[in-house]
Amino acid sequence: MNATLFAQPLKTDRLTLRLFAESGLDDMYAYQGLPEVARYLYRPPRDRARCAEAIERIGQGTHWKEDSDSLTLAVCRRDAPGVIGEVMVSLSAAQAAQAETGWVFPPDHGGRGYATEAALALRDLAFQQLSVHSLFARVDADNAASMRICERLSMRREAHLVENDRDDRGSEYIYATLAREVEPTVTD
Numbered sequence: 001m002n003a004t005l006f007a008q009p010l011k012t013d014r015l016t017l018r019l020f021a022e023s024g025l026d027d028m029y030a031y032q033g034l035p036e037v038a039r040y041l042y043r044p045p046r047d048r049a050r051c052a053e054a055i056e057r058i059g060q061g062t063h064w065k066e067d068s069d070s071l072t073l074a075v076c077r078r079d080a081p082g083v084i085g086e087v088m089v090s091l092s093a094a095q096a097a098q099a100e101t102g103w104v105f106p107p108d109h110g111g112r113g114y115a116t117e118a119a120l121a122l123r124d125l126a127f128q129q130l131s132v133h134s135l136f137a138r139v140d141a142d143n144a145a146s147m148r149i150c151e152r153l154s155m156r157r158e159a160h161l162v163e164n165d166r167d168d169r170g171s172e173y174i175y176a177t178l179a180r181e182v183e184p185t186v187t188d
């Protein structure tokens with residue numbers, strides 16, 4: 001990756017979404033290192049070194065052309081320093097303009113609507129600037145907060161993958177919505 005697609009920060013009422021910088025390492029590790037956060041991401045918690053590697057990779061932005069091109073943005077409060085979480089959108093099928101979105105926020109910021117606000121802004125970016133046709137999210141069937149975010153994004157539940165996780169027999173829902181189905185929220 002050497003071309004940056006996304007350079008200008010995206011602003012919502014309370015948040016700024018921007019590319020990660022090295023200075024966000026401690027903040028990212030504070031949530032990516034938590035078992036309760038990793039649980040729904042189907043991978044072990046990230047140690048500090050893995051977070052540093054991730055920032056090196058995602059901090060450059062991405063092309064938006066081929067399968068697996070992926071944009072992850074740091075979410076910051078406008079009225080306070082630091083990174084409070086992240087949102088991502090990934091091109092899963094370029095030919096179909098189909099993308100996956102996701103979000104990771106620490107429990108100590110939970111329930112204040114920050115994840116929803118950031119996910120909405122990224123949904124609108126995906127539809128308006130990345131020409132995404134269909135946007136979907138994969139959510140563990142026990143992840144009530146993420147299901148709620150999907151609903152706030154006007155996504156509908158389109159699939160129930162029963163016990164698709166071999167290790168713990170968990171199940172997933174796939175939520176999705178189309179560009180033509182949503183009214184964009186207003187951002188700067």
Ligand SMILES: CC(C)(COP(=O)(O)OP(=O)(O)OC[C@H]1O[C@@H](n2cnc3c(N)ncnc32)[C@H](O)[C@@H]1OP(=O)(O)O)[C@@H](O)C(=O)NCCC(=O)NCCS
Pocket residue numbers: 036037038040041102103104105106107109110111112113114115116117137138139140143144145146148149152
């Ligand atoms: C899922 C996650 C992003 C939610 O973060 P959050 O900061 O609580 O999100 P919000 O404040 O925007 O709340 C989202 C909705 O979930 C609800 N909610 C929050 N915690 C909840 C819980 N434990 N149970 C049920 N609903 C919950 C909120 O009330 C809100 O609903 P509302 O809009 O009707 O009020 C966060 O818990 C997280 O990152 N978890 C670990 C990683 C993860 O699951 N990522 C998603 C993988 S698909």
